[in-house]
Ligand SMILES: *[C@@H]1O[C@H](CO)[C@@H](O)[C@H](O)[C@H]1NC(C)=O
Ligand SMILES: *[C@@H]1O[C@H](CO)[C@@H](O)[C@H](O)[C@H]1NC(C)=O
Ligand SMILES: *[C@@H]1O[C@H](CO)[C@@H](O)[C@H](O)[C@H]1NC(C)=O
């Protein structure tokens with residue numbers, strides 16, 4: 001897109017008899033989509049400071065109150081950019097992405113760095129594993145042999161989450177994956193959909209990539225659990241989760257990313273197994289998602305928090321970008337759904353782009369796509385959404401995710417990850433440091449209790 005001076009753009013808009021968004025894009029023209037997406041990627045990275053001195057590589061500014069974003073959204077952003085770079089063939093951010101994904105691996109090479117223990121959920125860890133999986137599936141540059149490899153990182157997360165000390169043993173919730181990793185964290189007793197759906201998704205993709213059916217069996221076991229508990233219903237509504245001791249009294253809030261990660265995982269299971277059972281599930285998930293999250297004129301909408309006055313937090317505001325990408329990925333894995341999914345992605349993307357008229361550059365995006373108007377918000381989540389929506393339009397026409405036998409080069413380690421989940425111990429400290437350290441611990445724990453009930457409605 002040629003960037004015209006704002007005054008001229010405004011004049012053109014007037015002449016055309018409509019408000020002309022600065023992010024004008026012809027959704028039927030791949031070149032036009034690419035140019036618009038490049039601008040949105042640039043705007044997204046304008047929120048990232050991790051490549052500047054004094055900031056931590058890999059993460060967006062935060063967590064609150066130090067900035068708007070939690071640790072997991074860094075992983076979500078790199079996943080978004082990895083899909084973008086692969087689909088649009090733009091390597092501008094390769095070094096930034098690579099550095100970020102290696103910096104946050106943590107001491108045990110499992111995307112569980114000690115800094116974030118106080119708020120570490122299985123879902124948080126998984127969003128970084130998703131990015132590592134995309135790196136493996138799209139042939140992103142492999143790290144040097146002595147560095148952690150993409151496939152092994154995803155396996156480490158999966159193996160740790162398979163471990164019983166992250167799970168419930170016995171009773172109605174048996175084998176449910178807990179939301180939080182550590183028992184000291186708020187939400188350790190919440191057996192929610194997002195944690196289990198993340199695990200399911202990683203398992204389905206590891207199954208297809210490695211052709212090791214153990215991953216698929218564990219993924220299927222997880223699907224069966226969520227079905228039995230009623231987290232996924234016969235109409236393919238997807239609820240948020242329930243607490244111990246019995247996983248009853250389900251919180252019926254529906255969020256687009258929960259459903260979309262189940263959809264994507266089902267599509268990988270279908271592609272790997274070609275079974276009628278997974279065909280039915282991926283089809284059911286597709287219909288459910290379109291019914292629940294695109295009910296308003298075919299435009300992405302979060303029914304559980306978006307209706308006025310609106311209660312979506314910064315996390316919830318980012319879900320639809322993932323949904324668009326994972327629906328597009330589903331078309332690659334289950335091409336029979338193309339004509340059902342693609343028109344929806346297009347209508348919704350058009351609405352997403354239309355409201356990107358904000359900020360100093362006149363093209364920043366807001367959250368409320370169905371209104372057709374920019375809502376005055378500025379955030380990385382909102383740029384990620386539109387970048388995801390544009391990327392999704394072209395994803396079905398690029399090469400499908402690689403596997404170990406179709407060009408994937410990422411080296412795995414089936415035994416990666418720690419065998420036990422323990423709170424990190426810090427290196428021995430001198431007596432002089434102790435007072436300070438315990439104050440720090442108190443601050444961390446207080447912070448965890450007050451600020452970290454964030455990712456789902458616990
Ligand atoms: C952990 O926090 C310290 C102090 O802010 C920082 O220097 C370090 O880079 C962080 N590490 C990670 C992996 O975030
Ligand atoms: C397959 O995956 C399982 C589960 O992680 C693992 O225990 C096993 O070693 C893997 N098998 C191979 C051949 O890699
Ligand atoms: C699996 O994915 C490949 C690559 O997109 C596709 O060609 C194939 O048709 C898919 N398999 C099924 C059963 O749809």
Ligand SMILES: *[C@@H]1O[C@H](CO)[C@@H](O)[C@H](O)[C@H]1NC(C)=O
Pocket residue numbers: 404405408409410411412
């Ligand atoms: C692919 O899988 C085979 C068989 O499990 C293994 O020998 C090979 O090392 C794998 N290739 C890569 C690149 O991991």
